[in-house]
Amino acid sequence: MQKFLTKRAIASGISLMILVVLVFFLSRLTGDPTDLYLPIDASLEARENFREIHGLNDPLIVQFGRYLGDLVTLDFGDSIRKSRPALEVVLEAFKWTLALALITIALVSFAAIVLGSLAAFNVGGVFDRIATFFSLIGASAPDFWIAIVAIVLFSVNLGWLPTSGTGTVWHWVLPIAVLFIRPFGLILQVVRGSMITALSSAYVKTARAKGVKPRPVIFVHGLRNGMLPVVTVIGDQAAGMLNGAVVVESIFGFPGVGKLMIDSILQRDFTVVLAAIMVTAFAIFLMNILIDIAYAVLDPRIRY
Amino acid sequence: MTDTSPLPVTPATAEKGRLRRFAGMLLADKPALVAAIFLLVVLLCAVFGPMLLDAVATKQNLRARNAPPFDPSLGWMAFLGADALGRPLLPRIIVAAQNTMMIAAGAVLASMAIGSCLGLIAGYSRGRWAQIIPRLADVIMSFPSLLLAVIVLYMLEPSAANIILVLAITRIPVYLRTARAEVLEIRERMFVQAARVMGASDARIVFRHILPVVLPTLLTIATLDFAFVMLAESSLSFLGIGIQAPEVTWGLMVSQGRPYLTSAWWLSFWPGLAIILTTLSLNLLSNWMRVALDPQQSWRLEIGGKKNG
Numbered sequence: 001m002q003k004f005l006t007k008r009a010i011a012s013g014i015s016l017m018i019l020v021v022l023v024f025f026l027s028r029l030t031g032d033p034t035d036l037y038l039p040i041d042a043s044l045e046a047r048e049n050f051r052e053i054h055g056l057n058d059p060l061i062v063q064f065g066r067y068l069g070d071l072v073t074l075d076f077g078d079s080i081r082k083s084r085p086a087l088e089v090v091l092e093a094f095k096w097t098l099a100l101a102l103i104t105i106a107l108v109s110f111a112a113i114v115l116g117s118l119a120a121f122n123v124g125g126v127f128d129r130i131a132t133f134f135s136l137i138g139a140s141a142p143d144f145w146i147a148i149v150a151i152v153l154f155s156v157n158l159g160w161l162p163t164s165g166t167g168t169v170w171h172w173v174l175p176i177a178v179l180f181i182r183p184f185g186l187i188l189q190v191v192r193g194s195m196i197t198a199l200s201s202a203y204v205k206t207a208r209a210k211g212v213k214p215r216p217v218i219f220v221h222g223l224r225n226g227m228l229p230v231v232t233v234i235g236d237q238a239a240g241m242l243n244g245a246v247v248v249e250s251i252f253g254f255p256g257v258g259k260l261m262i263d264s265i266l267q268r269d270f271t272v273v274l275a276a277i278m279v280t281a282f283a284i285f286l287m288n289i290l291i292d293i294a295y296a297v298l299d300p301r302i303r304y
Numbered sequence: 305m306t307d308t309s310p311l312p313v314t315p316a317t318a319e320k321g322r323l324r325r326f327a328g329m330l331l332a333d334k335p336a337l338v339a340a341i342f343l344l345v346v347l348l349c350a351v352f353g354p355m356l357l358d359a360v361a362t363k364q365n366l367r368a369r370n371a372p373p374f375d376p377s378l379g380w381m382a383f384l385g386a387d388a389l390g391r392p393l394l395p396r397i398i399v400a401a402q403n404t405m406m407i408a409a410g411a412v413l414a415s416m417a418i419g420s421c422l423g424l425i426a427g428y429s430r431g432r433w434a435q436i437i438p439r440l441a442d443v444i445m446s447f448p449s450l451l452l453a454v455i456v457l458y459m460l461e462p463s464a465a466n467i468i469l470v471l472a473i474t475r476i477p478v479y480l481r482t483a484r485a486e487v488l489e490i491r492e493r494m495f496v497q498a499a500r501v502m503g504a505s506d507a508r509i510v511f512r513h514i515l516p517v518v519l520p521t522l523l524t525i526a527t528l529d530f531a532f533v534m535l536a537e538s539s540l541s542f543l544g545i546g547i548q549a550p551e552v553t554w555g556l557m558v559s560q561g562r563p564y565l566t567s568a569w570w571l572s573f574w575p576g577l578a579i580i581l582t583t584l585s586l587n588l589l590s591n592w593m594r595v596a597l598d599p600q601q602s603w604r605l606e607i608g609g610k611k612n613g
Contacts, residue, residue: 015443026459140583142535144542145558145576148565156566242448247539261451262543265458273455281447 005289012285016278023274024064032056033080033268054080067274076278077271081264086275090257094279096166097249097256101241103172104179109234112184116191117218117226120199131188138185147178147251164253175252179245183237190233191226198226227298235291239284329596329605336592339585346582350405353398361399362550365390370568385570387560393570397578400552404579407464407553408534411471416526419476423483424510424518428491438484441477449474450536457545467546471533482525486518520597527590531583538579554579 034047034056042050051057055066070077076087119131154174155163162171198204199222207221208214246258253259257276264272330337360381366389373385373393382392426437453470460466490496491514499509538555540546547553549560554575561571596602 011439011442014439015447018443019447023455026456029459136584136587137580140531140580140587142538142542142555142558142576142579142583144539144555145572145579148558148562148572149569149576152565152569239448242451246450246454247543250543258451262454265455277447277451277455280451284447 004292008285008289008292012281016281019277019281020274021064023277024067024270025060027265027268027270027273028060028063033270036268037080076275079264079269079272081267081269081272086269086271087279089272090260090275090279093255093257093260093276094283096254097242097245097258098283100172100175100179100245100249100254100256101238104176105183105234105238105241107176108180108183108187108237112187113191113223113230116188117195117223119188120192120195120222120226121214121218123196128192132192135185135188135192138181139189140185141181143178143182144247144251146181147174147248150174150178151251164251166254171252175248175254178248178252179241183240187230187233187237191230194226194229195222198222201225224298228295231291231294231298235287238287242280242284326596329602330592332605333592333595335588339588339592342581342585343589346401346405346585349398350401353395354402357395357398361391361395363391368392370564370571372568373570373574384574385568387557387571388564388568393574396552396557397554397575400554400557400575401578403464403547403551403553404534404537404555407467407471407537407547408530410464410468411475411533411537412526412530414468414472415475415529416479416522418472419479420483420515420518420522422476423480424487424514426480427484427487428506428510428514437480441480444474445477450539453536453540454543454545457540462540462545462548464547464551467537467540471536474536475529475533478525478529479522482521483518486521487514490514490517520593524590524593524597527586527593531586531590534579534583534586 033054034050038047038050048057055063058066067077074087076085076090078084079086079089082089115131119125119128122128151163151174154161161173162168165171195218199218204217204221207217212221242258245254245256246262248254249256249259250262257280261273261276263269264276330340365386368382368386368390370388371382371386371390373383375382375385381395384393384397386392387396422437422440426434452474453467456470457466487510496509496513499513504513537546537553538558541553541555542559544559547556549556557575558572558579561568561573561575564571592605596605
């Protein structure tokens with residue numbers, strides 16, 4: 001297990017390094033932050049001063065070396081926009097995204113597993129067809145479109161829910177609902193397919209023949225063995241939540257890491273962008289480890 | 305004198321027979337048939353739309369600003385309403401199909417070609433490349449694709465070529481992993497061994513013997529991925545870092561209608577519906593392909609679709 005973990009950590013570290021180098025140099029190509037933060041008529045002296053403070057005067061390679069040096073001591077630099085440590089800014093936003101993603105993925109997993117298993121129990125039945133149809137639509141829907149249609153319908157016309165921001169529980173309903181739809185469709189399809197295989201296996205038939213009731217057969221005998229591919233997809237979708245979060249957060253004005261990243265790129269706040277990338281990648285790394293552990297728990301034959 | 309001997313099976317007749325078989329299988333699956341027809345219409349719009357309707361789609365008519373749909377007084381071109389500059393929506397959606405389809409097709413073709421080749425090499429060779437190439441996929445997969453695209457497109461300029469490039473790179477691992485996994489299993493099979501014993505070169509074995517077996521799976525994934533890439537491009541255009549006006553895609557049209565959401569819902573609704581119907585069709589067709597291209601399952605469609613209704 002330990003050897004496996006080290007190997008994974010090294011692989012993730014390398015890919016993260018490549019990403020950081022790429023973004024560090026590419027982002028410097030977009031232009032000088034000085035133009036953005038100082039007034040147009042700022043004196044040359046003031047500009048020089050601003051560059052000196054934020055270390056923008058040195059050659060790029062020196063800047064990068066210094067950045068790496070600071071990184072070793074977990075110093076991610078300061079945000080130009082907010083004059084605060086970049087890591088602090090990112091972690092603050094990350095809390096919101098994490099909460100949003102966790103709640104959504106928990107709801108999605110529960111709903112998709114229950115409904116998918118029931119659909120698989122009676123393939124071709126009415127319930128199966130309805131579930132398949134809606135999961136297909138869900139998997140095909142552009143989330144930004146669902147989001148704005150939902151705003152028109154529930155916030156503007158019916159006035160039930162707030163359009164954007166945070167504050168009350170009601171502010172969470174629409175973002176979660178919009179994030180819910182696409183992963184729900186995909187996971188439901190996988191649960192259904194995997195459960196059809198599991199439920200047609202010999203031990204399930206034996207259990208049925210012994211007189212075990214349908215529900216325990218589905219959720220105890222079948223589910224545990226049909227879960228492995230499902231866990232993979234749930235993991236993929238959980239990482240993909242961050243994709244959806246970019247769109248959903250910017251539409252609903254949700255102060256998460258997706259919105260922060262877009263704002264920071266627009267404002268050429270490079271340190272925050274880099275910190276956000278690293279925090280996100282680290283979170284995904286942790287989640288992949290969790291998924292591997294879940295494999296081993298579900299299937300005792302898997303060892304690392 | 306008539307020739308009563310059975311027709312010789314030339315490659316041409318075999319090809320014809322296979323086409324007829326697929327046509328029959330498509331007829332057996334009604335949702336897939338409807339999806340295929342719809343996609344054909346979209347394709348025709350994408351190819352011929354801009355040629356025929358470009359002038360109508362860009363003509364501004366300030367008296368028809370945000371004209372509501374289903375109003376016969378403005379002619380059938382404005383059947384779906386008009387946008388904030390009075391440009392009729394229906395021709396605009398048809399014209400926008402070209403950019404939307406072109407970007408998605410470009411990205412899918414590029415990522416499929418590159419990803420499959422890398423996957424074939426990684427799966428077939430036993431040398432150093434077999435170790436390095438899968439790591440490449442891990443690097444790309446280690447970060448959410450849309451976030452990556454957002455970052456890169458902010459830094460490069462958002463042009464169609466750059467969007468295709470970014471989307472293609474983020475989708476390479478999908479094909480790479482699938483092709484590699486399949487090749488790992490296929491290369492141990494008897495017919496590959498036989499080809500090797502007969503002295504076929506590595507390139508011949510990979511492209512003549514292994515690729516045809518892997519291709520149906522890759523095509524099925526590509527169909528599904530086309531939908532994914534289309535949604536990704538739409539999201540990027542919606543966020544304002546995809547295609548830039550005056551060029552137009554469905555995603556951009558949704559975003560252009562957003563300021564008028566409360567007063568003129570149709571501006572965003574129709575292009576969004578176009579996206580949803582196209583991706584839905586692609587998903588249905590991909591489901592059909594998964595069965596039709598699998599020799600062990602295609603009987604389900606060949607028995608006339610009575611059993612699976």
